[in-house]
Amino acid sequence: xxxxxVTADKVTARLSFxxxxxxxxxxxxxxxxxxxxxxxxxxxxxxxxxxxxxxxEDNLTLMQQLGVVSEN
Numbered sequence: 717x718x719x720x721x722v723t724a725d726k727v728t729a730r731l732s733f734x735x736x737x738x739x740x741x742x743x744x745x746x747x748x749x750x751x752x753x754x755x756x757x758x759x760x761x762x763x764x765x766x767x768x769x770x771x772x773e774d775n776l777t778l779m780q781q782l783g784v785v786s787e788n
Contacts, residue, residue, distance in 0.1 A: 717729055731757065732754055741784065752777075755771065
């Protein structure tokens, strides 16, 4: 977790994911190279319960690192 922001009824987290490309993905042979991408979640809290969750992750960067999408 890179950042965590809490307000009256919302919690926002900026997340960072790191890993190693070890398994086949969408027909692509693993390279053993590191992968890294970011995501963000915003949770709406009501009476101590998460009632909504908005999630966004940088899938383009991940797919480029896995060789599924061209970086050009």
